[in-house]
Amino acid sequence: MNNRLAPLEAIEAALNALSDPETGAGLMAAGRVAGLSIRPDGRVSFTIEAPSASIDRYHSVREAAEAAVRGLAGVTAVTVVLTAHGGGAARPAPRAQPQPERRAEGVAGVASVIAVASAKGGVGKSTVAVNFACALAKLGKRVGLLDVDVYGPSLPTLMGTTAHKPEPKRGGKLAPVEAWGLKTMSIGYLVDPETAMVWRGPMATSAIRQMLDEVDWAPLDILVLDLPPGTGDAQLTLVQRLPLAGVVIVSTPQQMALADVRRGIGMFEKTHAPILGVVENMAWYETPSGERVALFGEGGARRTAEEFGVPFLGEIPLDVRLREASDEGKPLVAAEPGHPIAERFLAIATAALANMAVGQKPAPAIRFE
Ligand code: ADP
Numbered sequence: 105m106n107n108r109l110a111p112l113e114a115i116e117a118a119l120n121a122l123s124d125p126e127t128g129a130g131l132m133a134a135g136r137v138a139g140l141s142i143r144p145d146g147r148v149s150f151t152i153e154a155p156s157a158s159i160d161r162y163h164s165v166r167e168a169a170e171a172a173v174r175g176l177a178g179v180t181a182v183t184v185v186l187t188a189h190g191g192g193a194a195r196p197a198p199r200a201q202p203q204p205e206r207r208a209e210g211v212a213g214v215a216s217v218i219a220v221a222s223a224k225g226g227v228g229k230s231t232v233a234v235n236f237a238c239a240l241a242k243l244g245k246r247v248g249l250l251d252v253d254v255y256g257p258s259l260p261t262l263m264g265t266t267a268h269k270p271e272p273k274r275g276g277k278l279a280p281v282e283a284w285g286l287k288t289m290s291i292g293y294l295v296d297p298e299t300a301m302v303w304r305g306p307m308a309t310s311a312i313r314q315m316l317d318e319v320d321w322a323p324l325d326i327l328v329l330d331l332p333p334g335t336g337d338a339q340l341t342l343v344q345r346l347p348l349a350g351v352v353i354v355s356t357p358q359q360m361a362l363a364d365v366r367r368g369i370g371m372f373e374k375t376h377a378p379i380l381g382v383v384e385n386m387a388w389y390e391t392p393s394g395e396r397v398a399l400f401g402e403g404g405a406r407r408t409a410e411e412f413g414v415p416f417l418g419e420i421p422l423d424v425r426l427r428e429a430s431d432e433g434k435p436l437v438a439a440e441p442g443h444p445i446a447e448r449f450l451a452i453a454t455a456a457l458a459n460m461a462v463g464q465k466p467a468p469a470i471r472f473e
Contacts, residue, residue, distance in 0.1 A: 111142055111178045118172040125161040126154075131169065139299045146180035147269055148173055149295060156188035156306045167276055174272065181271055183278070183294050186314060187307035213322020214248070216349035216460065217329060218380065219342075221372070223364030225333035228385040229354040230258045231430050232420065233330035235446070236352065236383075238437035239453035241285040245325040248280060248287040250315055252342065253332040254300050254308040257292035264433020269293055270319070277320040284438040287324065289315050309341050316346075343375045350380035350460050352417065357384055357404040365408050380459040381417035382409040383452055389422040396421075415459050418452040420445060 119137055120130030127134045131152070140150040152169060154162035166186040173182045210217060220236060222229035230253075237249040251259035260266040263283045270278040270293050280287035291300050291311055303311070321327060326349075329342070343351075351372045355365045365382065372379060384405035388396040399422065409416040420426070426445050429436040437446040 111146075111148075111176060112140070114176050115140065115142070115148060115173050115179070118176060119169055122165060122168050122172060125165060126158060131165070136165075137169075139295055141296070146178050147183070148179050148181070149183040149185075149269075151185045151187055151295065151299065153187050153189045153307070154310075156310075159186070159188045159310060162186055170272070170276070181269065183270065183272070185291075185294055185311055187303060188310040189304075189307060210347050211316050211321055211327055214324045214327045216325065217327045217346050218350050218352060218456070218460070219329040219331050219348055219372075219377070220352045220354060221331045221368055222333050222354040223368040225256075227333075227354055227356045228420070229333060230262060230330050231426065232352075232354045232383055232385055232449075233328055234259065234262045234430070234435045235426075235437045235449045236453055236456070237286055237326075237328040238284055238435045239446075239449040240326055240328070240457070242437065242441060242450060243453055243457065245457075246323060247285070248289070248321050248324045248327040249330065250319075250327060251288070251290035251292065251330050252312055252315075253330065254291045254303065254311055255332065257290045257297070257300075259288055259290040259330060260292040261433060262430050262435065263288055266292070266433070273320050275320075277318055280319050280321060284435050287321060289319050291315070312342060313345075340371070340375075343372065343377055348372075348375075348377035350378045350456065352380050352456060353382045353414075354385055355382060355405045355408070356386045357398065357400040357402060362404050362408045365405065366412065369412050369414060378459070379414040380456040381415035381452075382406075383417050384419045386422045387419035415455070417455045417459075418448055420448055420452075 116132050120132040122131045124131050124134035124136055131137055136152050138151045138153050142148050152162060152166055166184050170182050170184045173179055220229060220233035237247050241247045249259065251257045265281050265283045265288065268281040270281055270289065273279045280289045281293060353365055353368050355362060369379060382405050386400060388398045390396055406416045423445050425443065426436050429439060436443055437449045440446055
């Protein structure tokens with residue numbers, strides 16, 4: 105018991121020895137440290153909650169805090185996430201002004217960033233993102249996969265890496281978790297799911313920025329972003345900040361989902377990110393006798409893509425093995441590359457790369473009736 109308590113006190117003392125830029129008090133006394141956890145193996149993680157207006161002053165504090173805790177006896181690894189904490193007490197948060205950063209530099213050491221998006225949850229976007237990334241790797245690319253869904257990270261489950269923690273490297277960056285030939289990062293590796301669940305927009309955004317900038321991604325040909333579902337703030341902040349080489353939109357054939365595809369295309373059109381194409385997931389179910397049953401309607405995503413003048417990359421049927429492999433944390437494309445679904449993902453990735461090669465200019469104009 106005492107073994108666990110001693111480092112906790114030492115950690116708190118070390119953090120309190122650092123002064124909070126805003127108040128001048130110790131970091132603990134100023135209430136900046138949240139979610140401090142120590143694992144039995146000596147891994148420590150916590151969050152520094154900075155006021156969003158002065159977050160820039162806290163990057164060096166984060167580094168200092170990490171270094172201070174790393175130097176303590178019994179500590180084997182340290183993960184510190186910096187989050188921006190909303191505005192003043194009485195002032196309502198200005199809804200329409202998230203003030204995203206506009207930087208055109210991209211991610212250090214990453215040649216191209218591809219976002220996988222869907223306008224709503226449950227269409228299999230994360231399943232597609234993981235297998236798409238594995239397919240790009242099979243095609244010889246050096247690929248990373250970043251789970252941008254801070255509120256519902258699914259990447260560690262899909263990759264079978266729930267027990268992994270990114271290791272800090274020399275130079276202060278975090279080493280991504282490597283699995284199935286991919287470098288991966290997810291908020292699920294860094295903090296307890298309940299901790300992130302209550303973060304407000306600016307906190308989520310700064311966590312995403314850290315996963316882009318403070319992870320040792322290099323060298324990568326392609327970083328695949330598994331965007332959270334929807335067309336909300338987090339996605340917009342990101343796409344406005346990053347020069348995207350392209351966007352892949354995932355949909356099911358349902359009419360409702362297709363209406364959302366239109367919104368998704370509209371959102372990325374505004375940011376001038378090239379649409380590499382639409383993937384139709386859960387396109388049909390094949391009965392044991394080989395008959396295809398179109399549970400959600402037929403060919404809708406292909407028609408929608410044509411209607412908007414964006415490429416159609418291919419269909420993925422409903423498949424029990426794909427679902428099982430995802431639940432087991434074994435991406436089908438990497439674990440069973442000969443499976444017919446894996447071959448479909450390879451074809452989709454090949455088409456997306458071809459579109460990326462020609463798609464460096466903005467997507468064709470999309471009109472809304
Ligand atoms: P999203 O990221 O859009 O919320 P997920 O990728 O988490 O969706 O998928 C939701 C569920 O559907 C998961 O259980 C996943 O295994 C399953 N799933 C996704 N695509 C397929 C498919 N083509 N066939 C069978 N199950 C699928």
